[in-house]
Amino acid sequence: MKPVNVGLCGLGTVGRGTLSVMQRNMQDINRRSGRPVRITHVGARRDNPSCDLTGIKVSRDIFEVARDPEVDVVVELIGGYEPAKQLVLEAIAHGKHVVTANKALIAVHGNELFRAAEEKGVKIAYEASVAGGIPIIKALREGLVANDIQWLAGIINGTGNFILTEMKEKGRSFDDVLAEAQALGYAEADPTFDVEGIDAAHKLTILASIAFGIPLQFDRVYTEGISKITQADVQFAEELGYRIKHLGLARKSRQGVELRVHPTLIPEKRLIANVNGVLNAVLVEGDAVGPTMYYGRGAGSEPTASAVIADIVDVARSIGADNGVPHLGFSDFSTNIDVLDMGEVETCYYLRISAQDKIGVMANIAQIVSRHNINIEAIIQKEPRDNEDTVPLILLTHKVIEKNVVAAIQEIEGLAEVTVPVTRIRMERLDG
Amino acid sequence: MKPVNVGLCGLGTVGRGTLSVMQRNMQDINRRSGRPVRITHVGARRDNPSCDLTGIKVSRDIFEVARDPEVDVVVELIGGYEPAKQLVLEAIAHGKHVVTANKALIAVHGNELFRAAEEKGVKIAYEASVAGGIPIIKALREGLVANDIQWLAGIINGTGNFILTEMKEKGRSFDDVLAEAQALGYAEADPTFDVEGIDAAHKLTILASIAFGIPLQFDRVYTEGISKITQADVQFAEELGYRIKHLGLARKSRQGVELRVHPTLIPEKRLIANVNGVLNAVLVEGDAVGPTMYYGRGAGSEPTASAVIADIVDVARSIGADNGVPHLGFSDFSTNIDVLDMGEVETCYYLRISAQDKIGVMANIAQIVSRHNINIEAIIQKEPRDNEDTVPLILLTHKVIEKNVVAAIQEIEGLAEVTVPVTRIRMERLDG
Numbered sequence: 001m002k003p004v005n006v007g008l009c010g011l012g013t014v015g016r017g018t019l020s021v022m023q024r025n026m027q028d029i030n031r032r033s034g035r036p037v038r039i040t041h042v043g044a045r046r047d048n049p050s051c052d053l054t055g056i057k058v059s060r061d062i063f064e065v066a067r068d069p070e071v072d073v074v075v076e077l078i079g080g081y082e083p084a085k086q087l088v089l090e091a092i093a094h095g096k097h098v099v100t101a102n103k104a105l106i107a108v109h110g111n112e113l114f115r116a117a118e119e120k121g122v123k124i125a126y127e128a129s130v131a132g133g134i135p136i137i138k139a140l141r142e143g144l145v146a147n148d149i150q151w152l153a154g155i156i157n158g159t160g161n162f163i164l165t166e167m168k169e170k171g172r173s174f175d176d177v178l179a180e181a182q183a184l185g186y187a188e189a190d191p192t193f194d195v196e197g198i199d200a201a202h203k204l205t206i207l208a209s210i211a212f213g214i215p216l217q218f219d220r221v222y223t224e225g226i227s228k229i230t231q232a233d234v235q236f237a238e239e240l241g242y243r244i245k246h247l248g249l250a251r252k253s254r255q256g257v258e259l260r261v262h263p264t265l266i267p268e269k270r271l272i273a274n275v276n277g278v279l280n281a282v283l284v285e286g287d288a289v290g291p292t293m294y295y296g297r298g299a300g301s302e303p304t305a306s307a308v309i310a311d312i313v314d315v316a317r318s319i320g321a322d323n324g325v326p327h328l329g330f331s332d333f334s335t336n337i338d339v340l341d342m343g344e345v346e347t348c349y350y351l352r353i354s355a356q357d358k359i360g361v362m363a364n365i366a367q368i369v370s371r372h373n374i375n376i377e378a379i380i381q382k383e384p385r386d387n388e389d390t391v392p393l394i395l396l397t398h399k400v401i402e403k404n405v406v407a408a409i410q411e412i413e414g415l416a417e418v419t420v421p422v423t424r425i426r427m428e429r430l431d432g
Numbered sequence: 433m434k435p436v437n438v439g440l441c442g443l444g445t446v447g448r449g450t451l452s453v454m455q456r457n458m459q460d461i462n463r464r465s466g467r468p469v470r471i472t473h474v475g476a477r478r479d480n481p482s483c484d485l486t487g488i489k490v491s492r493d494i495f496e497v498a499r500d501p502e503v504d505v506v507v508e509l510i511g512g513y514e515p516a517k518q519l520v521l522e523a524i525a526h527g528k529h530v531v532t533a534n535k536a537l538i539a540v541h542g543n544e545l546f547r548a549a550e551e552k553g554v555k556i557a558y559e560a561s562v563a564g565g566i567p568i569i570k571a572l573r574e575g576l577v578a579n580d581i582q583w584l585a586g587i588i589n590g591t592g593n594f595i596l597t598e599m600k601e602k603g604r605s606f607d608d609v610l611a612e613a614q615a616l617g618y619a620e621a622d623p624t625f626d627v628e629g630i631d632a633a634h635k636l637t638i639l640a641s642i643a644f645g646i647p648l649q650f651d652r653v654y655t656e657g658i659s660k661i662t663q664a665d666v667q668f669a670e671e672l673g674y675r676i677k678h679l680g681l682a683r684k685s686r687q688g689v690e691l692r693v694h695p696t697l698i699p700e701k702r703l704i705a706n707v708n709g710v711l712n713a714v715l716v717e718g719d720a721v722g723p724t725m726y727y728g729r730g731a732g733s734e735p736t737a738s739a740v741i742a743d744i745v746d747v748a749r750s751i752g753a754d755n756g757v758p759h760l761g762f763s764d765f766s767t768n769i770d771v772l773d774m775g776e777v778e779t780c781y782y783l784r785i786s787a788q789d790k791i792g793v794m795a796n797i798a799q800i801v802s803r804h805n806i807n808i809e810a811i812i813q814k815e816p817r818d819n820e821d822t823v824p825l826i827l828l829t830h831k832v833i834e835k836n837v838v839a840a841i842q843e844i845e846g847l848a849e850v851t852v853p854v855t856r857i858r859m860e861r862l863d864g
Contacts, residue, residue, distance in 0.1 A: 133721035135575025143567025146741030289565035292728035309578030
């Protein structure tokens, strides 16, 4: 059968990995594709001395790859919004399929790009954009098609999970571990995308669209990072039988769809609570299949390359199909499901209140909580720590609407005996 | 687009689930397929009162479904070798695609059936045959195509995992838990397929073929069940930081491919060691992606239906493709990889020896072990139990060729002080 010619744009970490895995496993990849798949053209502003480009045409201008008449599939591995978006549009305009690992591009411009691809009858594949080498897009978009997906919850940022794991296992502070993660190259010099949850929100946007058949709506994701998690909260969570994980959560209820990224207490018995270090995992609850989980390396040169190459082979295998897999899993969007405002979301809460150790404080707090229809599952009052005249008071709530909790916190913070802000971390059972 | 008409054969547990999920989620399934997918013909020897067959043609003779000119896809859910095999061949002869959940049929007759399908240009899809609703076939055959798969290890029999979990968590005996599993309907009246590992061997055969590009070779799988696992071993394993799980293992080495199903000690820290109850999980190690794991319900009406319907939609989406996904992942078999005899397999071992508490016994055993080139990682000698004049002696070995261990055990059992057979359980680190 006619070979599939691949044009690769970008020779950074993932580009290098893609080239190297393609070259190393070429024979088996071709046996699996059923036709030869080969990189014929590379576009990169500069050479990468660790790449073997023998027999491959090289262009300094990536747009030459998109215009190369010999190329069937353009692989975009340059990252960022521009010129990545122009490159993808140019490739589509020239009738080429596109493979990308660019989560930001898909989450923010995906609706427009997919429309352009559909008009031209080409595919944009983006498995590598979420959870690196874990085939989670494929699982959701193909493996679980029978299901009405109820919810999904993912550890989808390796840097954040590394930081929380180190804080829990070694008792270290957030700042200390972040500095190490930066030194190890896990976190960028500007760690905002990782620790403030933006990277996870990009990925959650994509997963939720596929799960629920809704358009990509990155600007509707509630996003909260892990930079305010303290060692005290990590320890209290552990005492209570929970772990704190930074989760991307998408849930469908009668009221609408919840899209949220935030630190979350989850029961330590859950398998996903034991996913540690830079590893990623996504737990998906379908009405027919029940819970399923997908685990592996969510970043890195070769894990990401694994997903990029799987997409290339998918394109090669589906050439000629009347129909194929829709870009976001559904052939049309559901227009009757709204994204809920965070205030309307119902979940459980961990509240840590530092109060002066005076008679009546507890009663005041209990009254406020009860006035806002918040049912308490557990209360723990700790001894004052050395040198402190306040006692930490931990409340675990039953399910309640977020805006009620926000209002209660505001009142609690207004009490004379409460002098520091209340810590609020959401809590999920993840049990169906 | 033209609808896809499905003929469903068998209205048992999985047939009922398939019908019910198709009916419940019809609208979304059609939005995902991009064309209507509908069950038009059911073949079943008798009615199932919990099935709504309104508007569906019903035949008592399943072969009428295979010959129905209106049917595009025949779903075989009757199980067993015959008449399932004849039904599949008849469907293929009539140019229909086939979806099956029948692991025994695929493991034993798959090579022949796939050949027949390829000659007719139709597909046989069998996601439901391994690990129920977990899309593990799809992950291996499509999601991980870039990888040279090093090994995979799966908890792929829910009944076996339920029994081992109960033994560990509640200190119960094998026979006791098995009786309960039978009462609960998890285990068949004849539990041999589950507890002696035959069911797991069927599934491992399929996974190994896809992972390594080798023909299905069920008769080459080394198969050992869990019926000899005692409460003592479960407890010793726990003390040593391990869990006993019944694993299907496939590994590629320079010498050949290992295909084996047996109880296995694995470090309790591994995520897969914490997969409990009837749940399934498969851990796959690829050279590019590293470790990935897939977890969920491996059996049951709707979890299995989830995989059956995913296959139907896959068929609907791939109609017209020049090429598609090869049945076993590779377009041709590798003929130069042999399956190793179990005696040639290299792994670690847990040996439990009951020896009379006499001077010199330990020295004798140590000499035997050393003569067979077995390096010991740990030795534990326990106090004699009440009413027993023997002491349990636990040896954990480093990696060694199985035939050396077999020879050493034979000699140890020949010692006058050793009056009961040595218990031998293999041990795997599963760390890459």
